[in-house]
Amino acid sequence: MTVMEAEQKSAPQSVTGKKTVLSGIQPTGILHIGNYVGALSMWVQNQHLYNNFYMIANLHALSIPEAVNAKELRENSRRVVALYVAAGLDPDESVLFLQSDVPAHAYLGWILTCCTPMGWLERMTQFKTKAAQRETVGTGLFTYPSLQAADILIYKADYVPVGDDQNQHVELTRDVAQRFNSLFGEYFPLPSVMNRKTGARIMGLDDPTAKMSKSLAETRKGHAINLLDSPSVIKKSIMGAVTDAGGETRFDEASPGVLNLLTLYEVLSGESRPAIEEKFAGKGYGFLKRELVEVVVKTVEPIQSRYKEITETPGYLDNMIAKGAERARAVADKTLADVRELVGM
Numbered sequence: 001m002t003v004m005e006a007e008q009k010s011a012p013q014s015v016t017g018k019k020t021v022l023s024g025i026q027p028t029g030i031l032h033i034g035n036y037v038g039a040l041s042m043w044v045q046n047q048h049l050y051n052n053f054y055m056i057a058n059l060h061a062l063s064i065p066e067a068v069n070a071k072e073l074r075e076n077s078r079r080v081v082a083l084y085v086a087a088g089l090d091p092d093e094s095v096l097f098l099q100s101d102v103p104a105h106a107y108l109g110w111i112l113t114c115c116t117p118m119g120w121l122e123r124m125t126q127f128k129t130k131a132a133q134r135e136t137v138g139t140g141l142f143t144y145p146s147l148q149a150a151d152i153l154i155y156k157a158d159y160v161p162v163g164d165d166q167n168q169h170v171e172l173t174r175d176v177a178q179r180f181n182s183l184f185g186e187y188f189p190l191p192s193v194m195n196r197k198t199g200a201r202i203m204g205l206d207d208p209t210a211k212m213s214k215s216l217a218e219t220r221k222g223h224a225i226n227l228l229d230s231p232s233v234i235k236k237s238i239m240g241a242v243t244d245a246g247g248e249t250r251f252d253e254a255s256p257g258v259l260n261l262l263t264l265y266e267v268l269s270g271e272s273r274p275a276i277e278e279k280f281a282g283k284g285y286g287f288l289k290r291e292l293v294e295v296v297v298k299t300v301e302p303i304q305s306r307y308k309e310i311t312e313t314p315g316y317l318d319n320m321i322a323k324g325a326e327r328a329r330a331v332a333d334k335t336l337a338d339v340r341e342l343v344g345m
Contacts, residue, residue, distance in 0.1 A: 029214030
């Protein structure tokens with residue numbers, strides 16, 4: 001699978017002979033190059049191999065309600081769908097939908113929340129990190145992982161393509177599925193993570209110790225490269241990226257900032273590590289940055305062109321979203337009906 005590898009544990013085949021994949025991105029801010037490298041490009045690369053369900057996780061966006069603007073949430077949700085397709089996802093090949101358009105997610109989320117011990121949720125790293133940054137913490141942020149488990153299990157997903165910082169959530173989903181199965185009867189398969197071999201976590205250009213973030217990109221110029229950025233903005237962001245005072249461009253010796261740039265170049269160019277190290281040896285970080293600018297602009301230009309076409313075609317986006325929701329509900333509602341029967345409803 002070229003630059004990605006799946007942790008493949010035993011999982012049942014679907015009736016079509018293909019296994020099922022589920023993943024999604026929150027519609028907070030504009031998608032950036034880290035989203036493309038860590039998620040979208042992998043989804044596109046493998047979309048013909050699996051039964052794919054790719055959602056816009058707008059229910060999860062409400063877990064911090066103070067940060068939500070209703071108008072922006074609606075607009076961003078549509079923008080993310082358009083970017084999914086512009087990046088190369090085929091809406092006929094993959095089911096693309098808004099999480100909120102499939103009420104069964106929330107219904108199953110409640111049932112699984114009731115099956116999830118508080119201690120499991122208290123151990124979640126993302127909850128502890130985000131809670132520490134806020135004066136008040138809503139229960140939605142605390143129970144977020146059980147809804148995420150419902151997102152995965154309602155389609156009986158075999159694989160969940162995620163960055164390595166999300167592995168804990170998939171492991172929790174496996175635990176929740178096992179607990180449900182022990183309480184109500186064997187039903188849910190246990191999903192496995194699907195991680196990239198390289199580029200699973202792209203770091204901020206202004207701070208290579210922190211993952212590139214949509215929310216940080218809204219307040220810190222030069223933190224991220226958004227997929228809709230102009231070539232001049234992309235150039236400014238990359239040329240201002242944090243490096244070091246040395247000149248090391250070998251992957252195993254580079255500082256965090258330089259390694260981040262090398263990794264981006266590796267994934268987007270498709271060149272091997274030995275070839276990249278030879279190309280940049282002794283030429284300085286300015287040369288590396290200029291070459292990376294060229295590769296990034298070449299990557300996003302067709303995405304931006306397709307995005308413009310999608311958003312300017314009357315009715316196209318609305319029809320695609322409606323069709324995706326219908327296809328997702330057909331599967332999710334069947335699972336929920338089974339679960340209702342198992343739990344006595």
